Amino acid sequence: MTPLVIESTDLTPKICFRPDKKEFEISGESRPENVRKFYEPVMDWIDNYKDHLHANKAKGSEKLVFKFKFEYFNSTSAKFLTSIINKLDTIKQEVMPVEIEWYYDAPDEDMKNSGEEFSKMVSIPFRFFSVN
């Protein structure tokens, strides 16, 4: 499975999905000019990865850990993040365990609360980490 790596810009986060290294991370700021154009390849990659896991009969004993490390995301991005998290939930239900690690700056309760709201929408366990 080809990794997906997109470097960050002032308006878009870094995407680093490297299955060979078991690294799945989104980090930075998200307020793309064209949010669909930015997130569609990310969502497509996750769909393909799910098919890849199915085809390779991934074992339920393994676990995928996705790390979300946002400084900021706008409300339009939130809608696409919901879709991404729902896709991860499908992997959890159909293929193998998935966990989300949600990182936020220590004083930024809004970012923590956003993660908590996402966690209420899906069956994936979330772990929260404050960063100083």
Add this chain to the structure above:
Amino acid sequence: MDDEFVLEILRVMETNNVILAFNGEFDMRVINALVTSVKEKLSNVESNIFVQKKIYNVMVECLENIFRHSENAIQQHIHLRSFAIFTLRKDGNDYYLVTGNYVQNKSVDFLKNIIDKINTLNKAQRWEMYREILANGEFSDKGGAGLGIIDIAIKSGSQLKYDFRKLNDNNTFYVFQVCIHNNNSHLNN
């Protein structure tokens, strides 16, 4: 010489502790310039990093809201379509962000209803509404469904204010104000 005119503007801005005021065409380039400028200025006027971040977050959403609700507003007056005003000022410990832009008359009821509804909700109910819109709201690629406004309400933790000035049979000038309180304890859980 327009020196009196310029000095008057300067006096008004200083008297009202205006951190930033912009009036003109809005596009992504302008929004990015304003956001960058405010980020730098806030580090000089506000020591609380959390409050700085709140202002930044709310400002981005306010400016993007101008886009969402200005779209197609003035079909017959193209030059007015993306015209808007934005101001950020400090009053005591509080920060006031105000936007003004043109919307279609048919958008007025949607905006009024959603802001009135949000203003009746406490913090937990606002988060519940946010989740509900995220899960079930109908979106265009620019957002919509009121998610931007509820996001502003949650992050500001305050009551939202608005004013609508009808211009003609098609268009209305929409003024939106949000306050960010420094103690952030104005809404009960």
